[in-house]
Amino acid sequence: MSQPDLFPAALPPAPDRKAGLSRLKAFTPAMGRAYASERNFDLGPQDRSNISCLSAHVRHRLVQEAELAQAALSAHGLQAAEKFIQEVCWRTYWKGWLELRSAVWADYKAEREQAFTAVSEDQALAQRYEAAIEGRTGLEGFDAWATELMQTGYLHNHARMWFASIWIFTLDLPWVLGADHFLRHLIDGDAASNTLSWRWVGGLQTVGKTYLARASNIEKYTKGRFAPDPASLAPEAPALPSVHPIPSPGAILPGERPDPSLPSALWLHDEDLHAESWGVEDVDIRCVIYPSSPASRGEAGLGAVARRFSKAALEDGAQRAAGRFGVKAVAADSVADQIEAARSSNVRQLITQRPCQGGVRDERLKAQERIEASGLRVVSLTRDWDQAFHPFATKGFFKFKTAIPDVFTRLGLN
Ligand SMILES: Cc1cc2nc3c(=O)[nH]c(=O)nc-3n(C[C@H](O)[C@H](O)[C@H](O)COP(=O)(O)OP(=O)(O)OC[C@H]3O[C@@H](n4cnc5c(N)ncnc54)[C@H](O)[C@@H]3O)c2cc1C
Known part of the structure; x- marks a missing residue:
């Protein structure tokens, strides 16, 4: 260009x-x-x-x-x-x-737990895993991407493909550990794009298709920044054995509508921070409630760069929403504090965007149960883009x- x-x-x-x-x-x-x-x-x-x-x-x-x-x-x-x-x-x-296939997310989480148990019990596996995430494998390209991920929270799409392929086929590490590492450290870490891209590289997503990282391809598309020895990379990429069959598609939940007569709060999470376009102008909005910290993306904790990004994004989303509706933004991390924030603004309805399948939804469903049990109504909107596509x-x-x-x-x- x-x-x-x-x-x-x-x-x-x-x-x-x-x-x-x-x-x-x-x-x-x-x-x-x-x-x-x-x-x-x-x-x-x-x-x-x-x-x-x-x-x-x-x-x-x-x-x-x-x-x-x-x-x-x-x-x-x-x-x-x-x-x-x-x-x-x-x-x-x-x-x-x-x-449409929530079981795939549940299977990923179960497999991830098993893989971390294996790491805790197998010292050789633990050493190979740590060398990979710390960029100490000696593989040209791979080690630089491992470091870049930790420093910037971002990798180019092609580097993500090479990294995942080398992780699975050259380093012979469990794919779920690589997916977990990406999800926790990428600033764009997303349950669907990440899990399914890793599954695609490993041959679990599209039957008969895997992705093999080749030295010549890396050299060409990095314009010579990296030129790994072809002999250092796996020569082939046999599909990983499929533990669970791909389930048939289920149904998409419809979006709900707020009751405009109820005093309401906008209840933000880190996957939808543009409440100005939620279409709730006709509702009596009393405050904005938001967690000051992002939702978990895996047991081992969110990477520092990804956490910083999400935290600042939450603050930006909350302040913009508060400005747009002329109300205050209340940071509340625990469910009890969120209920208290709603109560102290005389709110009877919490309006949120329904998160898609993933860690944010997992946390939200638990919180919603407690909030509803406290007598507050929770309304989950869905964006037209998602509903249509x-x-x-x-x-x-x-x-x-x-x-x-x-x-x-x-x-x-x-
Ligand atoms: C193993 C692996 C893991 C990945 N994990 C994630 C992830 O956790 N979150 C994530 O957002 N993307 C993920 N991707 C997809 C893709 O790598 C990034 O979306 C892209 O690199 C983002 O850079 P960009 O914004 O400059 O994209 P651009 O090339 O500018 O594309 C514009 C937008 O389209 C979307 N997009 C582009 N390429 C893809 C793609 N292949 N799949 C899905 N969406 C895409 C992104 O939202 C992006 O911002 C992953 C890809 C692989 C191979």
Whole structure:
């Protein structure tokens, strides 16, 4: 691409909506054919000019998928921006796919627990695992990506694919440990995109398909920054044995509607931090309640960089929402404190966005049970984007993507 000076070196952008929108604006000229031809190059942390670096903002919904899609459509049209729009929709597809098959998330968590038990009982495995996450394997490329992940909370998509493939097929480590490491350290760590991408690399997601990291491919797409010895990498990628069959798709839960006559609070979580677009202008909003710390993404704790990002994003989301509705934002971490915050503002209804399958939903369901038992009503909204797209995630992405033009029309994107 011929516009490297469009972007500052310090990417991803700061963890707030303003920085996300400013990056969106700066990257829009690059969302067309240039993106399609350049996006696969991992030019390194100092040059992210060929990709948006907006995944963490989208993950926290500081910026919406629809905003990315609309920017791409307006600047380039559906045909020239097809690749960028499809990548945005990959996230939606993964989320819809997992939403329709909740057992896959439950199986991942059970397998992850078993793998950590194995690490605690097997010293050799523990040493190999620690060497991998600390970037001490001696493998060119891999060790640098392990360090980059810890320092920045971000990796280029191609580096994620190489890393996962080397983890599984060269280092012969359990895939769930790698997925757990990514989920806890990526600032965009997302249960669906991450778990299902790891499953795809290992051959569990698409029957008969695995992803093999090749030395020549790494050298080409890092423009020679890394040139691993071909003999140091696994020569083949046999699919991992499937422990559980892929379940048939279930149903998507419909969004609920708030009762506009009830005094209400906006109850935020770290996966949807743009309450200004929740469509609750007709409701009597009395306060914004938010956790000051993000939800857990695994037993071993959230990485420092990812935690910092999510914490700042929560603060930004809460303050913007409070400003928009002219109310106060109350940070409350425990469920008891959240109930107390609602009570002290005479609130009778908590309005939230239903989180998709993953750790945030796991925590929320437990909290919701206690909140409802205390006599407060909880209403879970669903975004039009998710409601329109998720039902199409019944089969592969190829079928899913054919629905994009019609869904865009229904959503008013053009
Ligand atoms: C093993 C592995 C783990 C991953 N884990 C995550 C994760 O936890 N969270 C996450 O958001 N993405 C994950 N991805 C997908 C992808 O790597 C990132 O979304 C992408 O690198 C983000 O960079 P960007 O914002 O510059 O993307 P761009 O190329 O600018 O794409 C625009 C947007 O589209 C979405 N997107 C792009 N590529 C993909 C993809 N392959 N799958 C899903 N969504 C995509 C992102 O929201 C992104 O911000 C993973 C991929 C792999 C191979």
